[in-house]
Amino acid sequence: MQVVSEVLLQRTRAETVAGILPAFLEHYPSWHALSEARGEELEQFLVPIGLWRRRARSLLALARKLASEGFVFPLGERELLGWPAVGPYVAAAVRVFVHGKPAALIDEGVARLLGRAYECRTRVDIRADKALRELAEGICAGPNSRELNWAVLDVVAKHCRPRVPSCDGCPFAVDCMYIRKAK
Ligand code: SF4
Structure with a gap:
């Protein structure tokens, strides 16, 4: 779930995200749980860090896309960049934290x-x-x-x-x- 943290960290201070992360991960401990989340409930978890509607939409779209692919992220950056909520930063996070490949996270x-x-x-x-x-x-x-x-x-x-x-x-x-x- 490291990738979830990286999605949330975009445009947000680490201390702010850290304030909601334990409860968030307790409620959504896996991509599977996240893919089945209800949008409004997800938004409520994200209110304290701002941009909650957009973040909830993005996370849900990413989780559902991942579910549709059998919970396997693609390895290639180009393919990853075609996924919802995935820009260069999240693509690098997937390569590094999911696949153990070298990449640079640039925020x-x-x-x-x-x-x-x-x-x-x-x-x-x-x-x-x-x-x-x-x-x-x-x-x-x-x-x-x-x-x-x-x-x-x-x-x-x-x-x-x-x-x-x-x-x-x-x-x-x-x-x-x-x-x-x-x-
Ligand atoms: S990178 Fe340079 S400016 Fe930034 S904290 Fe380090 S020494 Fe200071």
Whole structure:
């Protein structure tokens, strides 16, 4: 159910999602349970994190699609991207957490961190930023991709916050352009 968390984490802070996740997973412990959920009930669980109607629709559509495919996610990114509620971030999450394949999860936080540290951003739209994707894949899409993605997401949450980063102890500090310029 890691993929469910990743779907919920889009456009939402980890602390906010963490507030509902235990109860959510207790009520919907599997994709099968989620595929049989009633829309209104699902919405009620999602109200505290916002965008509940849209999220409920997306999750339900994804769970039902998965049910129709025998609860097996496709391996290929292109095919995954054709599924409901699956963009590049969720497709990468499926590859990493379901199939154990290397991929890079790139959300706003990861883009912010890599943009600050390496000044790699070439596009505002994360999806269109090839340089960002290549850099993220160079860091996260190797052996131990799951742990590497978790580590980077953890650094974003602990250190590279949107307004004022907390750079002490950040493992990217040694190469970080943001710090160099601030000195
Ligand atoms: S050193 Fe600071 S600005 Fe650079 S990546 Fe780490 S937290 Fe972000």
